Amino acid sequence: AQKVTQAQTEISVVEKEDVTLDCVYETRDTTYYLFWYKQPPSGELVFLIRRNSFDEQNEISGRYSWNFQKSTSSFNFTITASQVVDSAVYFCALPFTQGGSEKLVFGKGMKLTVNP
Amino acid sequence: GAGVSQTPSNKVTEKGKYVELRCDPISGHTALYWYRQSLGQGPEFLIYFQGTGAADDSGLPNDRFFAVRPEGSVSTLKIQRTERGDSAVYLCASSLSGSLTDTQYFGPGTRLTVL
Numbered sequence: 001a002q003k004v005t006q007a008q009t010e011i012s013v014v015e016k017e018d019v020t021l022d023c024v025y026e027t028r029d030t031t032y033y034l035f036w037y038k039q040p041p042s043g044e045l046v047f048l049i050r051r052n053s054f055d056e057q058n059e060i061s062g063r064y065s066w067n068f069q070k071s072t073s074s075f076n077f078t079i080t081a082s083q084v085v086d087s088a089v090y091f092c093a094l095p096f097t098q099g100g101s102e103k104l105v106f107g108k109g110m111k112l113t114v115n116p
Numbered sequence: 117g118a119g120v121s122q123t124p125s126n127k128v129t130e131k132g133k134y135v136e137l138r139c140d141p142i143s144g145h146t147a148l149y150w151y152r153q154s155l156g157q158g159p160e161f162l163i164y165f166q167g168t169g170a171a172d173d174s175g176l177p178n179d180r181f182f183a184v185r186p187e188g189s190v191s192t193l194k195i196q197r198t199e200r201g202d203s204a205v206y207l208c209a210s211s212l213s214g215s216l217t218d219t220q221y222f223g224p225g226t227r228l229t230v231l
Contacts, residue, residue, distance in 0.1 A: 004158075031216075032216075033216060033217070035219070037222070042224065043205060043224055043225050043227070044222060044223065044224040044225065045159070045207065045209075045222035046222075047219055047220075047221060047222075050219050091158050091159075093158075095216060096161075097216065098172065098174065100164070100166065100171040100172055100214075101147075101149070101161075101164035101166075101171055101172035101214065102211075102214060102215065102216050102218070103149065103161035103164060103172065103175070104149075104151075104159070104161065104209075104220060105161075106158030106159050106160075107158055108156070108157055108158050109156075109157070109158050
């Protein structure tokens with residue numbers, strides 16, 4: 001079965017610091033996708049990125065970047081020059097195919113607090 | 117365009133009562149998922165609909181939980197004889213077709229509190 005581990009539970013930084021959120025996963029699938037979602041205090045899960053297991057190139061989107069390393073089963077997320085609006089809980093997730101569905105298996109999440 | 121919407125945003129009920137939680141997915145999305153999120157945890161899968169049918173209900177904790185999607189759009193999660201342990205945020209998500217390549221988009225959730 002799929003498993004996602006986010007070892008850090010909570011991180012607090014000062015604005016403009018860089019911060020990296022770790023995600024380690026387990027899967028027996030040869031083809032899979034990985035996701036990151038953001039959950040701000042309002043509660044809604046906001047999609048950030050979907051990554052295919054065949055593509056190990058790092059991805060950058062503005063201040064966000066993702067480092068996917070298949071050899072270590074990791075999909076880490078870095079926020080550069082953090083801002084107060086980045087304060088949220090961040091989840092890493094992996095689809096699990098069973099019973100005809102692609103249900104997402106989530107890590108426990110990592111709460112990021114960015115202080116001004 | 118409109119995202120996934122859920123009503124009510126908050127529901128407080130007494131132990132033993134019946135509740136219904138509603139999800140309105142993104143228009144055109146055939147796949148619909150329900151998840152439950154307890155405090156300090158990631159969301160956990162409950163049930164998946166493809167069109168009108170429940171294709172996978174393996175995550176429902178017991179037979180007090182039931183969900184329907186009669187016309188392949190709006191879905192209702194129903195909980196009978198609620199217990200305090202049912203208190204959680206119930207999240208709904210939809211995706212275009214439910215395939216591995218699709219992204220699930222989530223609604224704001226319904227926070228259920230059972231007193």
